[in-house]
Amino acid sequence: MKIVIIGSGNVATHLAIALKKAGLPVAQVWSYHYVNAVQLANQVGAQAIAKLDEVDHQAALCLIAVKDDAVAGIAEQLAGFKGLVAHTCGAVPMSVFAGKFANYGVFYPLQTFSKSKALNFDDIPLCLEANSEASMQLLKQVAIKLSNRVLEVDSDKRKILHLAAVFACNFTNHLYALGEQLLEANGLEFDILRPLINETASKVQHALPLAVQTGPAIRSDEQTLKAHQELLLQHPHLLEIYRTLSESIKKTKS
Amino acid sequence: MKIVIIGSGNVATHLAIALKKAGLPVAQVWSYHYVNAVQLANQVGAQAIAKLDEVDHQAALCLIAVKDDAVAGIAEQLAGFKGLVAHTCGAVPMSVFAGKFANYGVFYPLQTFSKSKALNFDDIPLCLEANSEASMQLLKQVAIKLSNRVLEVDSDKRKILHLAAVFACNFTNHLYALGEQLLEANGLEFDILRPLINETASKVQHALPLAVQTGPAIRSDEQTLKAHQELLLQHPHLLEIYRTLSESIKKTKS
Numbered sequence: 369m370k371i372v373i374i375g376s377g378n379v380a381t382h383l384a385i386a387l388k389k390a391g392l393p394v395a396q397v398w399s400y401h402y403v404n405a406v407q408l409a410n411q412v413g414a415q416a417i418a419k420l421d422e423v424d425h426q427a428a429l430c431l432i433a434v435k436d437d438a439v440a441g442i443a444e445q446l447a448g449f450k451g452l453v454a455h456t457c458g459a460v461p462m463s464v465f466a467g468k469f470a471n472y473g474v475f476y477p478l479q480t481f482s483k484s485k486a487l488n489f490d491d492i493p494l495c496l497e498a499n500s501e502a503s504m505q506l507l508k509q510v511a512i513k514l515s516n517r518v519l520e521v522d523s524d525k526r527k528i529l530h531l532a533a534v535f536a537c538n539f540t541n542h543l544y545a546l547g548e549q550l551l552e553a554n555g556l557e558f559d560i561l562r563p564l565i566n567e568t569a570s571k572v573q574h575a576l577p578l579a580v581q582t583g584p585a586i587r588s589d590e591q592t593l594k595a596h597q598e599l600l601l602q603h604p605h606l607l608e609i610y611r612t613l614s615e616s617i618k619k620t621k622s
Numbered sequence: 623m624k625i626v627i628i629g630s631g632n633v634a635t636h637l638a639i640a641l642k643k644a645g646l647p648v649a650q651v652w653s654y655h656y657v658n659a660v661q662l663a664n665q666v667g668a669q670a671i672a673k674l675d676e677v678d679h680q681a682a683l684c685l686i687a688v689k690d691d692a693v694a695g696i697a698e699q700l701a702g703f704k705g706l707v708a709h710t711c712g713a714v715p716m717s718v719f720a721g722k723f724a725n726y727g728v729f730y731p732l733q734t735f736s737k738s739k740a741l742n743f744d745d746i747p748l749c750l751e752a753n754s755e756a757s758m759q760l761l762k763q764v765a766i767k768l769s770n771r772v773l774e775v776d777s778d779k780r781k782i783l784h785l786a787a788v789f790a791c792n793f794t795n796h797l798y799a800l801g802e803q804l805l806e807a808n809g810l811e812f813d814i815l816r817p818l819i820n821e822t823a824s825k826v827q828h829a830l831p832l833a834v835q836t837g838p839a840i841r842s843d844e845q846t847l848k849a850h851q852e853l854l855l856q857h858p859h860l861l862e863i864y865r866t867l868s869e870s871i872k873k874t875k876s
Contacts, residue, residue: 378836436838437845459838459846478814480821482834491817519814528808531850535860536801536815537822538837539867540794545831545874547790554782560732560773561790562827563745567734568791569823573816577799580736582632583792584690584713591691592713596785605870606789612866613793616859620799 369510370427370451372396373414374442376404378481379456380433384412386489390513396424420445427451429510431475436460443468452506454498458530461523462497473498473507476526477515480537489514495521495529546606553603578620585617623764624681624705626650627668628696630658632735633710634687638666640743644767650678674699681705683764685729690714697722706760708752712784715777716751727752727761730780731769734791743768749775749783800860807857832874839871 371392373384376399384394394414399405402418409416417423423430423446432442432455439455443465446453452471455464458478465472474497481487494511496518498504504520511518521529544565548558571580584592593614600607625646627638630653638648648668653659656672663670671677677684677700686696686709693709697719700707706725709718712732719726728751735741748765750772752758758774765772775783798819802812825834838846847868854861 435841436843459849479818480825480836482825482829482836484829485825485834487821493814493817517814517817525808525810527849527853528804528810529814531853532801532804532810532815533818534837534850534864535797535804537818538835538839538871539797539863540819540822541826541831541835541837542867542871542874543789543793543797544826545835546870547786548831550782550786550789554779556779556782556786558830560747560771560783561786563747563771564733564787564791565794565823565826567741568794569819571734571736571739572795572798572819575736575738576812577795577802580739581792581795581799582734582736583788585792587689589690595713595781596788599781599785605873609793609866609870610788612863613796616800616863617792617796619859620796 369429370395370424371510372398372423372427372430373408373433374398374420374423374430374446375433376401376408377433377435378483379477380431381408381411381483382481382487382489383431383433383456383477384408384414386487386514387510388412390489392510392513395427396422398423423449425450429454429506431456440464452498452503454507458526458533461527462499463523465499471499471503471506473503474523474526475507475511476521476529478529478533480533480541490516493517493519495519495526497522497526546609550603550606581617581620583617585614586621588618588621623683624649624678625764626652626677626681626684627662627687628652628674628677628684628700629687630655630662631687631689632737633731634685635662635665635737636735636741636743637685637687637710637731638662638668640741640768641764642666644743646764646767649681650676652677677703679704683708683760685710694718706752706757708761712780712787715781716753717777719753725752725754725757725760727757728777728780729761729765730775730783732783732787734787734795744770747771747773749773749780751776751780800863804857804860835871835874837871839868840875842872842875 397405397409405416454473454475476495478493496507651659651663659670708727708729730749732747750761
């Protein structure tokens with residue numbers, strides 16, 4: 369099966385590597401910047417292409433792994449592609465492809481990707497959507513070679529998944545960053561928080577987060593809540609977040 | 623070395639188990655509710671005591687692992703104890719013991735504890751403070767048997783650590799819970815977020831969070847930010863948190 373990857377960012381890179389590992393080598397890579405396409409293509413033994421009209425029309429699958437707002441424009445330029453076209457974005461509806469292709473879908477991996485960190489695809493939920501049963505079968509055929517968690521998810525539910533992921537991943541990482549900021553301002557190292565961060569994530573692997581909430585807000589420990597807010601007086605920005613999230617935790621107590 | 627544990631909650635339980643494993647079995651356990659003292663004492667082969675005046679005055683170390691605002695009252699009742707008294711709280715200054723004991727300190731494990739989940743103490747930062755070199759030596763002697771990460775941290779810095787831990791652990795877990803709430807409201811399972819949560823924590827084990835921030839806010843992807851806020855119109859509470867944290871992430875871009 370010939371696969372083309374459009375994009376060379378975090379998702380494109382991890383996907384191309386995982387596909388290669390799974391015995392589904394990528395045939396071509398395109399990127400806005402040709403130099404990036406070359407780099408990724410070299411990494412996975414594919415051909416780098418400089419223009420979208422060089423996409424091999426014999427390819428069975430073209431995976432568009434680019435920024436959300438770039439998908440529509442690329443689809444425009446790929447019009448006429450005979451194989452299956454799928455994007456990898458959480459927040460872009462499948463309908464972005466309607467009228468442009470005969471076979472299309474979505475191949476959304478619910479995970480956070482950084483180029484610098486290797487990833488095991490085995491348990492990454494791959495959320496699939498397709499415009500026909502045949503398209504879905506092809507996406508599944510690829511997906512089950514990469515992961516044990518393949519799901520059908522429509523565009524509306526995928527939007528919700530993506531939004532929930534922003535809370536559980538992007539916002540969470542930002543809270544780590546705020547912790548880092550606070551420690552740094554006081555001559556302490558971020559490293560001391562790492563075991564705690566690991567354990568916090570580990571605890572919800574076999575429990576629901578509501579059941580394992582700890583800290584002063586859930587205990588209504590007003591003395592500590594007050595002391596913390598006093599410590600944050602020089603950091604009005606952190607103080608606002610402290611208050612907002614502590615109030616939100618208290619609301620879950622009922 | 624005879625060790626007494628005051629408390630039978632999450633921290634007391636994990637500490638007692640870890641001490642036993644490390645070859646430092648606990649001699650006595652006291653708790654507000656005798657039945658809880660009996661349960662923990664049975665678990666670690668200690669004696670449960672019903673009253674604080676039954677604490678063995680031959681004990682070398684009395685670890686007070688109770689809620690922050692209960693430490694002072696217990697210290698009052700333990701007055702006269704000849705060994706070393708230490709509490710395990712992040713937000714309580716060591717001075718709570720001043721004038722009450724000759725030897726005192728703090729033994730603060732920077733970790734989140736749930737009774738239901740086993741914990742390896744090896745890499746839990748144990749933050750120690752003591753009123754004298756001799757007291758510090760005794761605390762260290764115990765701490766290095768439990769963990770490879772033993773640090774001296776004074777009361778002011780410990781307060782900051784505790785506050786940073788609220789951001790990195792308590793608030794983070796709450797964001798998992800908000801993700802759960804959103805999924806549940808839309809007929810989706812929390813389980814689908816678990817690999818993402820794991821990877822988010824895993825990424826900062828070898829990087830700083832600022833360097834691995836992902837998501838629409840850091841990309842200034844206004845289209846997705848707007849779409850997410852529209853999805854949250856029926857959840858004004860989540861909308862407020864979404865806006866606050868997205869704005870906060872944008873501020874880190876400079």
